[in-house]
Amino acid sequence: MRRERLTHDIYVFTSDRYAQVTAGLVLTNEGAVIIGTLVYPQETRAIKQFVEERLKSRVAYVVNTHYHADHTTGTCFFEGAQVIAHELCYDLLNTCGRDSLEQARNSSPEMADVQLVLPNVLFSEQFTLKLGERTLRFWSTPGHTSDSIVCLVEEEQILFAADTLMPLPYFVDGDYDALVASLEGLKRQPFEAIVQGYGEVILRGEVEDKIQSDLDYLYNLRKHVGKALNTANPQDTLNKIDVEMCGKNRILMTGMAPQLHRQNVKWLAAKHTQPELPER
Known part of the structure; x- marks a missing residue:
């Protein structure tokens, strides 16, 4: 797993094991926020260890950016954390997510310890979290899935876009028109950087070109x-x-x-x- 420091208190973790899927970390003086988790327990546990042993903090919140397993499997390893998600994510995890996890457990001994954790901080259109000196703003961006959301760290203008922005747009479990509308809504914003759900971080000078390329x-x-x-x-x-x-x-x-x-x-x-x- 690769760790990249975007600012003094914001990190991105990129999996070495599955398609360069990413997870984010925002550190505050009242705890850390994990945005997405990685597929394999070993990698997610390494993120937790980094927070607790290197940063001397704790994970206060985990964000499920949508219900897909590659972004939610590790939620269970952050015991005691509040879990933020779109209200549709709860039902999707409780149905499709359960089935997917059962299949994963049956096919891989490594996944035996994974437990399904349902989000408990739910919203429909928008939600703002103030934690310590940070303001995190969430909003719905359907398209990749119906429950997809993004998270903006307002102080640094860093957007965690999850799978709304991927190296290749993908809407098979969502809706084409909704994805187009969500991408259009991200244009002409003052983002300093965008963290995609997979792959490299998009820097300020590349943001508009990246969004237009996807469109x-x-x-x-x-x-x-x-x-x-x-x-x-x-x-x-x-x-x-x-x-x-x-x-x-x-x-x-x-x-x-x-x-x-x-x-x-x-x-x-x-x-x-x-x-x-x-x-x-």
């Missing part, structure tokens, strides 16, 4: 899928829609990009209609 991918994807559905052999044409045709590199996310892109194509094709998009 361009989605627009290109919609265009190519729409054209394919109007050909004589739609399935053959759909199969030829490569991730690079839509403007993204196939090596992103340690090579997972083509697989995720293929699922995006299938999702859009299954809708059989082209979504209405906001004017550019």
